[in-house]
Amino acid sequence: MRKVLLTILAFAVLLSGCGGDSSSTDGSTSADAGSEPFRIPHRDLPIREESEMKLNASGLSGPEPKPIIPDSPPPEFLALASLIEGIGQLATEGTKVTVQYVGYDYETGKKFASSWDEGKPLTFTLGNGEVIQGWEEGLRGLEGGDRRELVIPPALAKGSNPPGIPQGKTVVYVVELVPKKSASSKEAAKPKPSPSTTAKSLGKTKPKVEVPKGPPPKKLTIKDLETGKGPSAKAGDELTVEYVGVDYKTGKQFDASWDRGEPFSFELGSGGVIPGWEQGMEGMKVGGRRELIIPPELAYGPEKGTLVFVVDLLAIE
Numbered sequence: 001m002r003k004v005l006l007t008i009l010a011f012a013v014l015l016s017g018c019g020g021d022s023s024s025t026d027g028s029t030s031a032d033a034g035s036e037p038f039r040i041p042h043r044d045l046p047i048r049e050e051s052e053m054k055l056n057a058s059g060l061s062g063p064e065p066k067p068i069i070p071d072s073p074p075p076e077f078l079a080l081a082s083l084i085e086g087i088g089q090l091a092t093e094g095t096k097v098t099v100q101y102v103g104y105d106y107e108t109g110k111k112f113a114s115s116w117d118e119g120k121p122l123t124f125t126l127g128n129g130e131v132i133q134g135w136e137e138g139l140r141g142l143e144g145g146d147r148r149e150l151v152i153p154p155a156l157a158k159g160s161n162p163p164g165i166p167q168g169k170t171v172v173y174v175v176e177l178v179p180k181k182s183a184s185s186k187e188a189a190k191p192k193p194s195p196s197t198t199a200k201s202l203g204k205t206k207p208k209v210e211v212p213k214g215p216p217p218k219k220l221t222i223k224d225l226e227t228g229k230g231p232s233a234k235a236g237d238e239l240t241v242e243y244v245g246v247d248y249k250t251g252k253q254f255d256a257s258w259d260r261g262e263p264f265s266f267e268l269g270s271g272g273v274i275p276g277w278e279q280g281m282e283g284m285k286v287g288g289r290r291e292l293i294i295p296p297e298l299a300y301g302p303e304k305g306t307l308v309f310v311v312d313l314l315a316i317e
Contacts, residue, residue, distance in 0.1 A: 049260060050088025050144030050179050060100050064116040065174045067104055067149060074106045074170035079151040080138045083174070087255065088144020091177055093127030094271040097142070099175050101162060106151065106170040113164035121178055122162055132159040135175075141300065142177045149174050202287050206258040207310045209246045212293070216248045216306035221293035222280050230286025231316055235269030239281060240315040248293065248306035263314055274299050276307075284313050 053061040065083075091097045100121045103113040115121050124130040126139060134152030142148060150173045157171050165171060207225075233239055240263050245255040257264045266272045268281055276294030284290050292309045296302045 045082055045085040047085045047087065048145040048147075050086060051260070051262070053145060053176075053178055055178065058119050059098065059121045059178065060116060060119075061176070061178050064102055064114060065147065065176075066102070067172050067174050069104065069106055069109050069172055074153070075151055076153055078134055078137055078153065078156055081149050082146065083149055084145065084147035084176075086143040086145025086147070086177065088146075088177070088179065089266065089272050090144075090274055091126050091139060091142040092271050092274070093140070094125065095127075096123065096125045096270075097139070098123045098178050098180060099139070099142075100178055101173055101175040103162065103164065104172045105166050106172050112166055112171075113162055118163075124161070131161050132157050132165065134171075135162070135173075138173075139175060139177075142175070144177050144179055147174065147176045202312070202314060204242065204289070204312050204314075206242075206256070207244055207289065207312075209244050209251075209253070209291075209308055209310050211246060211248055211251045211308055216295065217293055218295055220276055220279055220295065220298055221291075223291040223293075224284075224288060225291055225310065226287075226289040228285030228288030228313060230313075233268055233281050233284045233286075233313065233316060235282070236267065238265055238267050238317040239313060240265045240317070241281075241311050241313055243309050243311040245307055245309045247304075248308050254307075277309075277311075280309075281311065281313070284311075286313050286316055288313050 055061050098121045100115040101113070102111065102116070104111050127136065129136070132152070134150060134156035137156070138150040138152070139148070152171050152173065154168050154170060157165055157169070158167065159165070162173075242257050242263050243255075244253060244258060246253045266277075269278065271278070274294065276292055276298035279298070280290070280292040280294070289310065289312050292311060294307045294309065296305055299307050
């Protein structure tokens with residue numbers, strides 16, 4: 001963590017010394033609400049499945065983390081770095097998310113807020129202005145299991161949510177997106193078929209994804225490889241799927257529910273998955289297998305590029 005934070009400050013000093021213009025176009029501005037936060041390069045991050053975050057009765061998971069704050073001038077812009085790479089539900093604008101966090105005063109190094117001290121996580125809708133701007137910008141694209149550090153200048157730390165922020169100060173947060181708790185103990189206790197049983201009952205095995213030849217399509221491409229015979233998916237339905245995702249450019253797999261030994265469930269139309277899935281799963285029938293070729297703007301952005309998914313729809317609730 002020390003190396004990551006030193007990288008934050010090294011870039012902060014470098015960029016703040018290049019002209020001193022807080023409205024530059026390098027994505028490191030704190031004044032331009034439409035800008036992207038400055039993202040810190042990283043290597044060899046630990047990976048955590050969302051399912052590995054075991055929640056206690058309060059909805060919190062694991063021990064409270066502590067940032068290491070270097071003895072250097074704070075950056076004048078929002079800076080962020082991933083400390084743990086999560087694999088789970090994606091946080092997009094309009095998504096109701098639940099996070100656990102700890103906040104420190106950058107200058108004094110004193111803790112001023114913690115969901116562990118509060119005894120509960122914080123739930124809000126991303127993109128609705130319910131939290132400070134530094135969180136609105138810095139938590140975009142967070143996935144379940146992610147641990148992200150945010151260094152937030154005073155201009156982006158104005159507000160009362162999350163609570164306890166020392167106004168006029170640069171603050172440091174470590175934030176984790178935690179899984180949603182079951183709606184009720186009765187619901188949690190409801191027996192569910194194992195993923196292997198569900199998939200096998202539909203005659204499914206893990207597919208081999210073939211990337212089409214030629215340049216990637218600029219628009220979302222939907223192709224039914226197998227047409228299901230069950231009900232069709234619509235907004236508001238909870239879908240249970242198995243999937244494989246590969247990079248269009250390299251053909252290499254980057255994610256697969258099959259490898260985790262359990263299917264993935266989400267509510268269609270709730271903003272809990274990338275837009276390419278929200279649009280691409282509409283109308284799919286249970287028992288079907290569908291290929292989605294998703295351009296960057298409907299997936300994870302230019303850094304990840306075009307993605308190819310093969311999705312099996314196992315069930316609708």
